[in-house]
Amino acid sequence: MAAFTDRLGTVEAEGNASRQGSSGVEVVLPSDPATPAPLCPHGPTLLFVKVSQGKEETRRFYACSACRDRKDCNFFQWEDEKLSGARLAAREALNRRCQPPLSRVLCVERYVKFIELPLSQRKFCQKCQQLLLPDDWEKHREHQAVGDISIAQLKRPSQLLYPLENKKTHAQYLFADRSCQFLVDLLSTLGFRRVLCVGTPRYSQFYMEDSFCHYNMFNHHFFDGKAALGVCRTFLQEDKGEGVIMVTDPPFGGLVEPLAVTFKKLIAMWKEGQSQDNKELPIFWIFPYFFESRICQFFPSFCMLDYQVDYDNHALYKHGKTGRKQSPVRIFTNIPPNKIILPVEEGYRFCPLCQRYVSLENQHCEHCNFCTSKDGRKWNHCFLCKKCVKPSWIHCSICNHCALPDHSCKGSKDGCFICGELDHKRGTCPRISTSKKVNKAVRKQKQRKSNKMKMETTKGQSMNHTSVTRKKKRRERAHQYLCS
DSSP: OEEEESOGGGOOOOOOOOOOOOTTEEEEOOSOTTSOOOEETTEEOEEEEEOBTTBOOOOOEEEOSSOSSTTTOOOEEETTOOOOHHHHHHHHHHHHHTSOSSOHHHHHHHHHHHHHSOGGGOEEETTTTEEEOGGGTTTTTTSOEEOOOOHHHHTOGGGTSOOOOOTTTTOOOOBOHHHHHHHHHHHHHTTOOEEEEEOOTTOGGGSOTTTEEOEETTTTEETTHHHHHHHHHHHHHGGGGTTEEEEEOOOTTSOHHHHHHHHHHHHHHHHTTOSOTTOOOOEEEEEEGGGHHHHHHHOTTOEEOOOOOOBTTOSSOOTTOOGGGSOOEEEEESSOGGGOOOOGGGTEEEETTTTEEEETTOOEETTTTEEOOSSSSOOEEETTTTEEEOTTOEEETTTTEEEOTTOOTTSOOSSOTTTOOSSSOGGGOTTHHHHHHHHHHHHHHHHHHHHHHHHHHHHSSOOOHHHHHHHHHHHHHHHGGGGO
């Protein structure tokens, strides 16, 4: 979802969870944008592939972009699968039934009526998480409701809404007041007047039509079509794009690749109203520090700030804890770090050599020539690895790199699934083109064999119940790739 605001005080963190790929599942970015992905209730699906060490891919499939649990969205379709007209019609009917009960138009109409009510008649149903008009009172008579809803409360919806707790679908964690206030003050200090908040679900009933869009950040899908797209474009290009920043706090289970593709599309939309090609849309991307290499791979101009972002309703992401208990969440931005002042009273200092603020324990390494710590602890320089590593790591003579003392030397390693090299991922492997040709030939051969078997089956008796059950189980096992 995306919310647009001129009120910096509404910058809050929430996000709908997305599918988290296991080590053997990767998202496939479409090479042909003209071929639309099939739709599920959450918009266009994503293309996935199951990969394993030394093997490029198996049969590719489409699955939901927003849910990683089949119980929440059971969409599954092989990439090369052909569906009958009846199945397509049934799918479209299901997608319509699964849409929110209140459309954006209706939400806006209800909101206008709500703010026109006297304070004593403004009620909010805690059970249904819905603003109530007088005509709704009887229907919600048995529910617990909060009255006297002020305009100030309407401007901060997260104080009214209960955070959702399904980690696989709609987990929502809210910035602690400390982090929220820091962001508000920072944005104001940097001179931003408008904020595009990407990742604000369930806020539809609290905003007017020019301030909110129902949006899926994993596939750049506007649920209300061209009208919503126009609202977003107008907001980004107002005043020739000056004074606007994008703040996004995606679910940490979300895949970096589709997020990066979406953000680049928003950047391109902003650039349409720019006269200078060399400028960039300012961005704050809030994500765990261990995604730094992946984010910087897509956005080389980004740097990671040392500021620890913490959340009110998350047991682990808390500032002020020591050792590995500290919050791993950071801010990635394309704003020069020397322009961003971190609060000294919270344990940050300015490094004159790096020309940026860092945590107190993050010491400048004279060998690496920068402050190397990523997690708030003091890191140690390894002369064999020629870099600084975590204090709990030691150099392993077998692996020839630093790792935890009890690590398995024969365990799986990061890197490319195709050739096993550690300096790149599968998507940029030089052997991928050859591997694709081999796999394409194998798939064609299997398809011919499958077609032959189908022809032989039609000559004889029809497929019995047992074979249908087996086929169904194979589909279910294939869909479990995403949850493995």
